[in-house]
Structure formats: structure tokens, C-alpha cells
Amino acid sequence: MSITELGRTAPSSGTEPAVLAEGLVKAFGDHRAVDGIDLEIRPGEIFGVLGPNGAGKTTMLRMLATLLAIDAGRAEIFGVDVAGRPHVIRQLIGVTGQYASVDEQLTARENLRLFARLQRIPAPSARRIAADLLGRFSLEEAADKPIAHFSGGMRRRLDLAASLITRPPLIFLDEPTTGLDPRTRGQMWDTIRGLITDGCTVLLTTQYLDEADQLADRIAVIDHGRKVAEGTPDELKTMVGASTLQLMLAEPGEVPAAVEAVRRGLGSEPVLSPEKGRLNVALDQADMAADVLIALRTARISISSVSVAKPSLDEVFLALTGHETETEETR
Known part of the structure; x- marks a missing residue:
């Protein structure tokens, strides 16, 4: 043959x-x-x-x-x-x-x-x-x-x-x-x-x-x-929740306090973004976003911007490995 x-x-x-x-x-x-x-x-x-x-x-x-x-x-x-x-x-x-x-x-x-x-x-x-x-x-x-x-x-x-x-x-x-x-x-x-x-x-x-x-x-x-x-x-993508709450803190130095507030209020672990002052929170249900915001307000942590988005593979990879993929764009 x-x-x-x-x-x-x-x-x-x-x-x-x-x-x-x-x-x-x-x-x-x-x-x-x-x-x-x-x-x-x-x-x-x-x-x-x-x-x-x-x-x-x-x-x-x-x-x-x-x-x-x-x-x-x-x-x-x-x-x-x-x-x-x-x-x-x-x-x-x-x-x-x-x-x-x-x-x-x-x-x-x-x-x-x-x-x-x-x-x-x-x-x-x-x-x-x-x-x-x-x-x-x-x-x-x-x-x-x-x-x-x-x-x-x-x-x-x-x-x-x-x-x-x-x-x-x-x-x-x-x-x-x-x-x-x-x-x-x-x-x-x-x-x-x-x-x-x-x-x-x-x-x-x-x-x-x-x-x-x-x-x-x-x-x-x-x-x-x-x-x-x-x-x-x-x-x-479902491994990091049905949707993702994307938060930008008014003060980047408050990230550790924000992480702790989300842990206490929601019982979940936020994913830190490489962008300074930003963190992402996986939501199993969209209405959980309100719980996160209440927890942060109670802790007196100010938010400069907030949005809810579908999970991306970027977030999946970051959650699984703790770091980004390194490409020409990220070097």
C-alpha cells in the first residue's frame, strides 16, 4: 500500500x-x-x-x-x-x-x-x-x-x-x-x-x-x-461559575481586605487579576453579585467600577494555574 x-x-x-x-x-x-x-x-x-x-x-x-x-x-x-x-x-x-x-x-x-x-x-x-x-x-x-x-x-x-x-x-x-x-x-x-x-x-x-x-x-x-x-x-468555563463579577477597587492597596471580605460574605475565593486593583469573583447565580457588593460596603471598601460577564478561558486558566499564559502580547 x-x-x-x-x-x-x-x-x-x-x-x-x-x-x-x-x-x-x-x-x-x-x-x-x-x-x-x-x-x-x-x-x-x-x-x-x-x-x-x-x-x-x-x-x-x-x-x-x-x-x-x-x-x-x-x-x-x-x-x-x-x-x-x-x-x-x-x-x-x-x-x-x-x-x-x-x-x-x-x-x-x-x-x-x-x-x-x-x-x-x-x-x-x-x-x-x-x-x-x-x-x-x-x-x-x-x-x-x-x-x-x-x-x-x-x-x-x-x-x-x-x-x-x-x-x-x-x-x-x-x-x-x-x-x-x-x-x-x-x-x-x-x-x-x-x-x-x-x-x-x-x-x-x-x-x-x-x-x-x-x-x-x-x-x-x-x-x-x-x-x-x-x-x-x-x-x-463553568468551572469558574455561571458568570464572573469583575471589580476594580478605588484603592488597589485594599485588595487583601477585599479578598477577605468576599471570603467571609460569600464563602468563595476571588481570583486576583494581573491588573492592579482588579479582582474577579465567580458567581453560581447572578443575584450573588449583590451579596459581594454588600460585603465590600460593610468592610468600607470602595469600588470604582463593576461589571458582570460570562467566564472566559483567560479566567479559567488563571483559576487553574494561578498565572496567565505568556504570549507575545503579555511579555
Whole structure:
């Protein structure tokens, strides 16, 4: 069976996971970059792995992609053991990293043909596949220009196109929009959604909370190499209450007293925001907001602004880990 045929006939019944990982561990010296992570990804979904820089996202993905040895635990892709049959795994996956892995001296068309020929695809088929992918990723006008003249977004689209040459049923996207401007990120999101329409399963790692919220059917939150939560975006948001009371204190120095007042009056733990003088209180019911305000007034703590909002993934991550994800915007 050729690689291309394998891609077309990969398991599609949905009876077994696209990815199954149990107790994955990867250590570098005394540091466990991945510390006992379990995952189960269903065929046909976008599964997001959300975490800050250094959380272990890329290390975990590289183990699943056979690029790093698994120190402990086990993993399967469509029922195939990752450690035992790496040559088969590589036929079932496509991998796109944070940085485009294309040859800058070649044109987009030449890059795609080269990748196809490296997969032992005959030259006529390689030409046809390259033309199809250039059209699909809106690169036709730039097809015969050297990659050195491409923007970051164009390079990223070309890199993703190259990972689809063999039509793999599973795509690993490692922070695919890092460093892209908002408009280009939005275009990449549309492209990623299109992969599911074409029958792929996607494992997406990201440090962008909005990206996970917009794209992922389910999300695993990892921090310091461990999975701290998993669920749909809505399920994760309910972990911090039905709504969130957002408070800005008139005097930032009164935050400790405000936290204590909310604890006494409501019996819940406010979440401190990185913004000085702001704290968020999870509300199981909207009318609990009045109880919080009464508790603060009783403690003679003045509020400069107050609002009630639906929980966001930012608040979920902050509540679970005690810190924000670190992105270009927060550095």
C-alpha cells in the first residue's frame, strides 16, 4: 500500500481514538517536561492543548510524532503503537511546527513538488498535488516566487500545505499562528477549520486562549508538564461559575481586605487579576453579585467600577494555574 493510499483508507469509523496517550513522561535530566499526561482524541475533532511557554506542549507533540522517545507511558494513533511502529505512525500524520520548514531558495511550487517526490510520489502526481494545494491555500499567484519573498503567513500556509501532501488522517499543528498578525491568524483559523471538513483530525497546541476557544472542540489545559483540566470550552468555563463579577477597587492597596471580605460574605475565593486593583469573583447565580457588593460596603471598601460577564478561558486558566499564559502580547 502506498502512503497516499494509506492516507485515504485510514480508520474512519470513529470506533477507536485518533490519539490515545496514557501516562506520557519525558524527562530532560531532573526536569520532567511532560509528567504523566493522558489524552484521548476522537476522529474528526480539533483537540486543543493549551498552556504557556514551557508547559510541555511541544515536547508532548514531538513524542506523539515519533520525534522524541517516550520515557514512560504509552501512546497509540488509530490503534498503532507509537513506540513500536514509528514508520507506520509517520505515514498517518502530518506535522506543522511554529516555524516553516520550507526551502527559501525554492519557489512554493518547487517546495511542494520536492516534498512529494521525497515521499516517492511519481512526478506527474507530484505536479498535480502541488497545483491542487497551491489553489487550496490561495498561493497560486505566488506559486513561482522564491519563498524568501513570502510573508510569515504565506510561509505558514505553505508549510501546512506540505504536511497534507500524503493526505494524512491526523494533523499535528504546533502553535501554527505564533507571530502572525490578527488578520493572518484569522485566515489560518479558516484553513484549520477546513481540515476537518476534509475528514482530518487535528491536534493543535497553542498559547492563545482565544484560538483554543474559537477552534477546539475540546481542550486540555497543561501547566508544568501536567494536565490540569480537560473539556469543551463551555465545560471549562463553568468551572469558574455561571458568570464572573469583575471589580476594580478605588484603592488597589485594599485588595487583601477585599479578598477577605468576599471570603467571609460569600464563602468563595476571588481570583486576583494581573491588573492592579482588579479582582474577579465567580458567581453560581447572578443575584450573588449583590451579596459581594454588600460585603465590600460593610468592610468600607470602595469600588470604582463593576461589571458582570460570562467566564472566559483567560479566567479559567488563571483559576487553574494561578498565572496567565505568556504570549507575545503579555511579555
